[in-house]
Amino acid sequence: MILLNSNAENIFWLGRYLMRTQYLCSVYPFLDDNEARDYAHAFCLPAFDASSLNELTLDAQHPISFISQFQYAQDNIMDLRGVLSARAYAELNKLIRNASENAGYICDVAADCQDVIEAESDAIFLFFSLGQCVENLDRQFRLNQDNQQTMAQLEQIAAALSALGWQGVIEALKELQSAPCSMQFYHFSDHIQTLFEADA
Template sequence: MILLTSNAQNIFWLGRYLNRIQYLCSQFPFHCNETALDYTHAFCLPAFDASSLNELVLDPEQPASFHQQFQNAKNNIHDLRGVISQKSFAELNQLLQQAERNAGFICDVCAECHDVLEAEEDEFLFLFFSLGQKMEQLDRQIRLKQTSEQTLHDLDQLSQHLDRCGVVSVTEAWQDLKRQPDSQHYYHFSDHIDSLFELVRL
């Protein structure tokens, strides 16, 4: 299988969007104003308490809403036709149709999409999907000052896998981030990940 730059990037961002939606699903609806404000400040959202944040994530016009994030994931899935197996693509399409008929299914559908993609056997597809998930997790954990030890461990394994596969070396930037997991070092490492999509021809 040939995994082109655009394919790798779509898989990576699909991992990020599905992880983003699943985390938001785990928090919604927000009840505590303090928790809601932490979230809005971390992601620079125009909300001022739990109620206004709940309204924002349900507003289909808002970029941070369930609807908009799901559309981003949907676009990435459609761009992967011919990359993932026909069976998986058909299953994903069916799930997308369910969510389009009833927006209340978005959380369940995203979890099922995640399961379908994890079942794919292609090594590089799983690698970039997992990388997207873990990068999204670490971004959120740094922003919200959450525990990140397990995510750092998982990213360490993925970083080593990238090196072993000869995709590209991210060792130096990764070691910097591992020593000091803050926003500055995260974005530096993220720039190195972006460079993958200029080089990938697997």
């Protein structure tokens, strides 16, 4: 399958939003005030302890909340109606509708949505995986987490993208690997965004 850059970008962001939701699910509820403050500081959130950060994650009006993140994912899925298989599109919409009706299902539904995407074409799964890796790397740099596994996954993805004609991805990744820091990550992320915008 040959994807338009705009469709590839939507799949990429779907991967990011679902991964972001799944990680938030894995650490919620925050119990340790110091860890909550570190998380809030890393993502520039107006929270000062575990309790206030937990409130933010449940506040439907706040961009960090489960509901907001899942809404972003839903918007990307709607834009992919002509790209995803009819079965996958219908299944994803059903899952999202269930989560919209009961926010308590969001964590389970986020994982189920990933399973649906992984069963789609190689091209769709490639850009979905790219989004997941970029999201993981963003978080890992912000929170000083180990990123070796993510870097290894990105090497495989960069090679696959290069085979599709995406220029400079391998070189941009090598620059990031040679100087792994937040600033270099942003350069890598900007390069990916530039490729999505090419011939837009």
